[in-house]
Amino acid sequence: MVRINKLAKDLGFKNSFLIEKCQEYGFVHIKHHANALTDEQAGLLRSKLVDRAAQSVSIKEKPDTSQVKKVSTEKKSSGPAKVVSKDAEASAVRRRIPLWKQKAREDLIKGRWKEITKVSQQKRPRRFEKRTKEAPKEVKVVAPKEKESKVTVELPATVKDVSAALGVKAGDIISKLLIGHGLCATINQGLDGEIVEMLGIEYGVEIELKQAKEDEDEFSLEEAVDKDEDLKERAPIVTFLGHVDHGKTSLLDSIRKTDIVSFEAGGITQHIGAYRVETKGKSVVFLDTPGHEAFTAMRARGANVTDLVVLVVAADDGVMPQTEEAINHARAANVPIVVALNKVDKPEANIMKVKQQLASLDLNPEDWGGKVQMIETSVVTKQGLDTLYDGLLLEAEILELKAVAKKPARGIVLEAHVHEGRGVIANLLVREGTLKHGDIVLCGQTYGRVRAIYNDHGKEIKEAGPSTPVAISGLSTCPEAGDKFYSIKDIQKAREIASKRERKIREVTLSGRQHVTLDNLYKKIEEGQVKEIKVILKADFKGSVEVIKKSLEEISTKEVRTRVLHSGVGGITETDILLADASDAVVIGFHVVPEDKAKTLAESCGVDVRLYKIIYDATNDIKAALEGMLEPDKIENTLGSVEVRKVFKVSKVGNIAGCYVKSGKILRSSLVRLIRDSVVLYDGKIATLRVVKDDAKEVRAGFECGIRIAGYDDIKVDDIIEPYEIQHIARTLK
Known part of the structure; x- marks a missing residue:
């Protein structure tokens, strides 16, 4: 059975023409292109159409155009013409066949049936043939x-x-x-x-x-190499730290020779946080931070604001918990320390005792052979103020602090607030370059054009050089304390970078910053992020602190170690959490609990706080974490011996070794060595292990199997395949 549409496609006719011919030759049941003819009917129809067309061509090879026109005219006038002669029938055939098929019909009549059938199926349209041929070339380009x-x-x-x-x-x-x-x-x-x-x-x-290019432009100032001839000496930046009521603010006020309380009233510089003092042609910039919190927040953002730290210790009170915290903050920031022994004029002052306490914290005074300047000062009698100032200048000379003034400014944001009349006021500290009126400033997620610059005395100035504290107006929003600021030329670029930073910070906020905890420590080690465990230790008694600290240091080795950043007596405070947040440390509390604010801060920052009642529990947890940092021992275990007895070559797969397990066993997951004449030729994995046609996980001695080695086909008879596995054995600190 052959359908009309299939036969019409084979003969190169239209369905309507073939249906008409079927009606003419007596196949009255054919009324639709989906109707079918028997094989005999199809053969009869094919022979009649082909033979008659061939006879007409033999009479006259070229068609008579006039006759075609005549027949066409007759059709218009009298309807469909009946075939009355061979020429008329041939003309009728051509009349119903499209022009592009007439050449194919003539070739068909000449006997090239099979070829013309293929051509007729692929002929139209020709432009598709080119696309089909050119398609593979486009794929090969990649x-x-x-x-x-x-x-x-x-x-x-x-x-x-x-x-x-x-x-x-x-x-x-x-x-x-x-x-x-x-x-x-x-x-x-x-x-x-x-x-x-x-x-x-x-x-x-x-x-x-x-x-990205934006980042390169953003940090081009920081990465630029300054020329030696452009470097000029700059003033040191000094921060005062110490325990509460030890006289930090009073000492700083005496050095500046001002009265902060009366000076701040009504002035926009009351919160500038930095002051420049000039004496004998030398300048020192004093940074007045509101406690350790701001100091830590700035360092957590990667901003090393200060060059020197003045540790203020009251001679009548001695070393206190916040004093130790200040020392740890300064050491974590890696800045030199100058000790000011304040309140030496009081009768109960004990300078020798304070020096001994500081020496126990690895701050050895110069008169004891150490390297730390310890200067006796008094706010009441003005004792030691000039000596302290000279000592800071001496430390600055040793550090060789220099900067380039003739370039765009960059520095640190100290703090910012919104003023009713002037808008956003940002307190900046220029580290390098010169900040001028009208410059475009980018700091953190905000940007703007400098509309006004005020110095530390509240006077408006036109420009500010290196190591100069200033307050500026003109920013779009308040920046964060510790953000770095840059002076750039294009405000459009500043807008794009600020927007990009805002999007990035939003993504980080949504994903959350992950600190090191004793639970995720091993994962951090695998990623190569942790070399040591940093610990902040707080306990109820000084003796407990010393014992736990000594125990933690003793379990350290050359490969891994525990570093106690800060230890002290009392509950876990916000300062401890801030230090842990900035240093990525773990907080350990022994018989103490965190304060409410500290607990909330630890949860928001993701700092790991561990509380213990037994010393051994704390040391065991740290010991287990350290052991997890050790690389495990790798031991190789040979599983057996397999002999290659025949090699099968399979196309598109590779060579498969027909093997006999002589001893031991071979596993699908085991590693293998290919040995020939006692020489290891290849070391790799098994791609396929089969027994007859079935996949196998294990084949033991005395059985045959087929093995395909992944990525290797150079296998010969009498080769030895040696399966083995590597066992990872965890190491201990012992």
Whole structure:
């Protein structure tokens, strides 16, 4: 049975023409192109149409155009013409066949049936043939990208960017991230640099990470190399730290020779937080921070604001808990310390006792052979003020503090607030360059043009050089304390960078910053982020502090160690949490609990706080964490011996070794070595392990099996395949 549409396609006719012929030849049941003819009817119809057309062509090879026109005219006038002669029938056939098919019909009549059938199916339209032939060329253009050994990826990068750089499908990368790294990602999700580099290693491509152009422009000031001839000496920046009521503010007020209480009333500089003092042609900038909280917040943002720290200790009170905290803050910021022994005029002052306490904290005075200046001062009698000032200048000379003034300004934001009449007032400390009126300033997530500059005395100035504290107006919003500010030329670029920073901070806020905890410590170690455990220790008694601190230090080794950043007596305070947040440390409390505010702050910052009642519990947890940092021992265990007795070559698969297990066993998951003449030729994995036609997980001695080694086909008879496995044994500190 042959359908009309199939036969019409084979003969090159229209369905309507073939249905008309069927009616003419007596096949009255054919009324639709889906009707079918028997094989005999189809053969009869094919022979009649082909034979008659052939006879007409034999009479006259070229068609008579006049006759065709005549028949066409007759059709218009009298309806469909009946076939009365061979010429008329041939003309009727041509009349119903499109012009582009007439050549095919003539070739068909000449006997090239099979060829013309293929041509008729693919002939129209010709332009599609070119596209079909050219299509494979477009696919081949992408192929060389996969062979590149080194590519450059610009950060921040998404899965789509990495896919384009590596020449790998985005779906494959998403699957690899999910299976290999446990990361559920989308095609537009951003990836950090470590994940991007890891993907490059897994695909065998070296990836060079590159920051975006905006970031390069943003940090061009910081990365620029200054010329030696442009460097000029700058004033040191000094911060006063110490315990409450030890006289920090009074001492700073005496050095500045001002009265803060009367000076701040009604002035916009009452919160500037930094003051410049000039004596004998030398200048020193004093930074007045509101306690350790602001100091830590600035350092947590990577802003090393101060060059020197003055540790104020009352001679009548001695070293107090906040004094130790101040020392730890200064050491964590890696800045020199100058000790001011204040209130020496009081009868109960005991200078020798204070020096002994400081010496126990590794602050040895110069008169005892140490390196720390300890200057006796008194606000009442003005004793030692000039000596302290000279000591700070001496430390500054040793540090060789220099800066370039002839370049765009950059520095640190001390604090900011909103003034009713002037808008946003930002208190800045210029570290390098010169800040001028009208400059475009970018700091953190905000930007703006400098409309006014005020010095530390409240006077409006036109420009400010290095180591100069100023207050400016003109920013769009209040920046954060500790943000770095830059002076750039293009306000459009400043707007783009500020918007980008705002989006990035929003993403970080949503994802949350993850601190080191004893639970996630091992994961951090695998990522290469942790080399030591930083601890902040608080206990109920001084003796407990010393015992726990000594125990933690004793379990340290050359490979891993515990570093106690701060230890003290009393409850866990907000200062402890801030220090842990800035230093990424773990807080340990022994028979103490955190304050309400400290507990809330720890939860919001994600700081790990561990409370213990037994010393051994604390040391055991730290010991277990340290042992997890040790690299495990790797022991190789040979599983057996397998002999290759025959090699089967399978197309599109590779060589398969027909083997006999001589001893031991071989596992599907085991590693294997291929040995020939006692020489190891290849070390790799098993791709397939089968017994007859079934996959096997294990084959023991005395049985035969088929083995295909992954990525290796040079297998010969009498080779030895040695299966083995590597056991990872956890190490202990002992």
